[in-house]
Amino acid sequence: MNHKIKKVVIAGGGTAGWMTAAALTKLAGDNLEVVLVESDEIGTVGVGEATIPTLHLYHRLLGLKEQEVMAATNATFKLGINFENWHDVNKDYLHSFGFLGKDCWACGFQHFWVKGQQKGMASGIGDYCTEHLAAREGRFAILPNQDYNHAYHLDATLYAKFLRQFAEQRGIKRQEGKIVSVNLHQQANDSRYGHIQSLTLASGETLEGDLFIDCTGFRALLIEQSLNTGFEDWSHWLPCDSAIAVQTTSVEKPLAYTRSIARDSGWQWRIPLQTRTGNGFVFCSKYMTDEQATQTLMDNIEGEPLNQPRVIKFRTGTRRQHWNKNCVAIGLSSGFLEPLESTSIHMIQRSIIRLLQMFPSQGIVQADVNEFNQQTKVEIENIRDFIILHYKVTDREDSAFWRYCKNMPIPESLAHRIELFQQSGKIYKLANELFGESSWIQVMMGQGLIPQQYHPIVDLMPDEELQQFLNNIRDQVTRKVKNLPNHVEFINHYCQSS
Numbered sequence: 001m002n003h004k005i006k007k008v009v010i011a012g013g014g015t016a017g018w019m020t021a022a023a024l025t026k027l028a029g030d031n032l033e034v035v036l037v038e039s040d041e042i043g044t045v046g047v048g049e050a051t052i053p054t055l056h057l058y059h060r061l062l063g064l065k066e067q068e069v070m071a072a073t074n075a076t077f078k079l080g081i082n083f084e085n086w087h088d089v090n091k092d093y094l095h096s097f098g099f100l101g102k103d104c105w106a107c108g109f110q111h112f113w114v115k116g117q118q119k120g121m122a123s124g125i126g127d128y129c130t131e132h133l134a135a136r137e138g139r140f141a142i143l144p145n146q147d148y149n150h151a152y153h154l155d156a157t158l159y160a161k162f163l164r165q166f167a168e169q170r171g172i173k174r175q176e177g178k179i180v181s182v183n184l185h186q187q188a189n190d191s192r193y194g195h196i197q198s199l200t201l202a203s204g205e206t207l208e209g210d211l212f213i214d215c216t217g218f219r220a221l222l223i224e225q226s227l228n229t230g231f232e233d234w235s236h237w238l239p240c241d242s243a244i245a246v247q248t249t250s251v252e253k254p255l256a257y258t259r260s261i262a263r264d265s266g267w268q269w270r271i272p273l274q275t276r277t278g279n280g281f282v283f284c285s286k287y288m289t290d291e292q293a294t295q296t297l298m299d300n301i302e303g304e305p306l307n308q309p310r311v312i313k314f315r316t317g318t319r320r321q322h323w324n325k326n327c328v329a330i331g332l333s334s335g336f337l338e339p340l341e342s343t344s345i346h347m348i349q350r351s352i353i354r355l356l357q358m359f360p361s362q363g364i365v366q367a368d369v370n371e372f373n374q375q376t377k378v379e380i381e382n383i384r385d386f387i388i389l390h391y392k393v394t395d396r397e398d399s400a401f402w403r404y405c406k407n408m409p410i411p412e413s414l415a416h417r418i419e420l421f422q423q424s425g426k427i428y429k430l431a432n433e434l435f436g437e438s439s440w441i442q443v444m445m446g447q448g449l450i451p452q453q454y455h456p457i458v459d460l461m462p463d464e465e466l467q468q469f470l471n472n473i474r475d476q477v478t479r480k481v482k483n484l485p486n487h488v489e490f491i492n493h494y495c496q497s498s
């Protein structure tokens, strides 16, 4: 017998918990009650401040105005990520959110660009992309008839607070309390045998529910500690297992991109908000102690620290099932990929939207559970491959860490993509993958992978025509960017009008 879902309990109130709660206001009402339980004593991970453009979809779902979110979270616009020292020491490239040049029916822009480079007719590939040039020049605006692909840098704590207010105003109940035990249905003749029945709080109170969303962060209190779902470890492909985070005062006007600076045994991030900078260092404990890593980070920050540096330990990989029995894991409880391409909040949002689409009001159906897990698996494996690419394709061999990354075996799926691009300039990509062709091209080329061949259709274009084709695109990009205001001036104006 199927048991209807009348009450959802969200365990945990970090970014994942409150994003889920806010979205569930779309379903909550007379037929569905939603409660979120969180513990102020435990707190949240407090990082996760760089996003990608898909966050617009989530905000649209909630009916939020961009200015309102930005003003509430001290946000700046983000047009991409600058990867410094990744291809090699003292080399950098920008992975922007924009589209490169123009495609033709037969092939992508990179084929024209490769020949242009060989003939000395083309400049850096980023010159053919508006968001790329705008990021470099610190220019940006939201224009009525021109949508530049952008995301945000935002304050994670303020974002959760903002969503909490949104959710509570729309009827989601918040319960303060520390979960001390997760209780399972025990009756063998009940179809819910082994499903979660309730949570017991430190106060002794019991919180019953039909569906439980595990947003308890790395603890994974429900999905793992209680349901023993299992974890697929990917640390042989992504060996970093620790991070240190510290916030500092800003010493310069915020950039319109995140900085990712590779170091001997990891990489450092710099995320510029309106009022401060988020800094962190992701590293591999096999090659560096926490103390050495803290020193590296503190030696490479600008501005005054606003808090004590904090060490965060993690294991890269994914839960074997993201939906198990009557528990759905969203956020860090579902697994972790390092924040190199700022994809965690995106994965949270994807899981939320998928859950809303498959919401089991009439009871949990195994086919839905399987479909949910399959879709999540495909998505996360694609993102995993994209992140591994940054480590694998490098000229760096100057430390044990980089030698390991350069020589490590990689998933077959990624090996195929690299080989295809290297040999023929083509991009292998599934239809609904998060990262589009322009992203793969920018990172592959940025990391030093230049195709050996281009598509034969390019040779049908006489050299003069190719030159003109490339120049036209670049001139258009330059003109557009020249007309944009300064990024910071635009933020001030835009957020004031919220």
Ligand code: FAD
Binding pocket: 011, 012, 013, 014, 015, 016, 017, 037, 038, 039, 040, 042, 043, 044, 045, 046, 047, 048, 049, 050, 051, 156, 177, 178, 179, 180, 215, 216, 217, 218, 219, 221, 243, 244, 245, 280, 312, 314, 330, 331, 332, 333, 339, 342, 343, 344, 345, 346, 348
């Ligand atoms: P948490 O923030 O840890 O929240 C867990 C919640 O569960 C808290 O409310 C806690 O109180 C509650 N809880 C836990 N145990 C109990 C209990 N026993 N009883 C009651 N409540 C409990 N993502 C991005 O998209 N972009 C980034 O730039 C980015 N950078 C990151 C950098 C680092 C170093 C790390 C580690 C992660 C980063 N992420 C990033 C990921 C991002 O931080 C998370 O996806 C996001 O913050 C969601 O976290 P969460 O809500 O799952 O967990």
